[in-house]
Amino acid sequence: MKITDVFFDLDRTLWDFDLNAEITLKELCKKNDLISLGINTKEFIDAYTIHNERLWSLYRENKITKEKLRSERFNLTLAEFAVTNEKLAIKLGNEYVQKCPLQTQLFPHAFEVLNYLKNSYNLHIITNGFEEVQNIKLETSNLLPFFQNIITSERVNVKKPDPKIFYYALDLLGVKAENTIMIGDDLPVDILGAKNIGIHQIYFNPKKIGHKHKIDFEVSSLIQIKEIL
Numbered sequence: 001m002k003i004t005d006v007f008f009d010l011d012r013t014l015w016d017f018d019l020n021a022e023i024t025l026k027e028l029c030k031k032n033d034l035i036s037l038g039i040n041t042k043e044f045i046d047a048y049t050i051h052n053e054r055l056w057s058l059y060r061e062n063k064i065t066k067e068k069l070r071s072e073r074f075n076l077t078l079a080e081f082a083v084t085n086e087k088l089a090i091k092l093g094n095e096y097v098q099k100c101p102l103q104t105q106l107f108p109h110a111f112e113v114l115n116y117l118k119n120s121y122n123l124h125i126i127t128n129g130f131e132e133v134q135n136i137k138l139e140t141s142n143l144l145p146f147f148q149n150i151i152t153s154e155r156v157n158v159k160k161p162d163p164k165i166f167y168y169a170l171d172l173l174g175v176k177a178e179n180t181i182m183i184g185d186d187l188p189v190d191i192l193g194a195k196n197i198g199i200h201q202i203y204f205n206p207k208k209i210g211h212k213h214k215i216d217f218e219v220s221s222l223i224q225i226k227e228i229l
Helices: 017-031 041-060 066-079 086-102 110-117 131-140 163-173 187-195 222-227
Strands: 005-008 122-127 149-152 180-184 200-204 217-219
Touching (some): 017 086, 066 086, 086 131, 110 222, 163 180
Parallel strands (some): 122 149
16 A cells, blocks of 8 residues: 555544534523523534534535525524524524634644654545635644645535545546545545545544444544554
């Protein structure tokens, strides 16, 4: 296995999406005094997480727009608490998009692993996240200097696991699939998407979720990548 280029997913692989989202949502609940509407902060975050995941799945399948995703996830969450307030939902959606990318919580060993890899490999990001948001995350978290290319689904106009986004990355770099490896947390989207076109894979699985797929490598901590590359 001769690897020259390493592709990373961003959310839930390097940038701790769940922790950063929780911090942001707690701030929004307090700032907008949602408790006065009878909304418990933990229950609000739990409900939001469920709706957000479902709507992101629809977005990946091109069934809703990003604008619909941003407002509807808060509309549906507020409805769980019998609150119908379109203006508040839009406000929460806008504030979330502004504040969440400024959070800087990364998974343990992220910088150590990136500093180790940068000396031997070309590093790149392939993400389904929104272009303007992902660039803010990378810059604010001091991750941007590690990566030569930030490839977003918005730029390519297709989302992982569509092979077109992986082929776009290979063409952009002028490399063969067998000389690259994809590191990500989403088994069907990152790992199987890469595998389907011959890119090597490292499945980042910190929760050690069971599966039956045959993949190249699996780690539960980013530090284990140093044993592979």
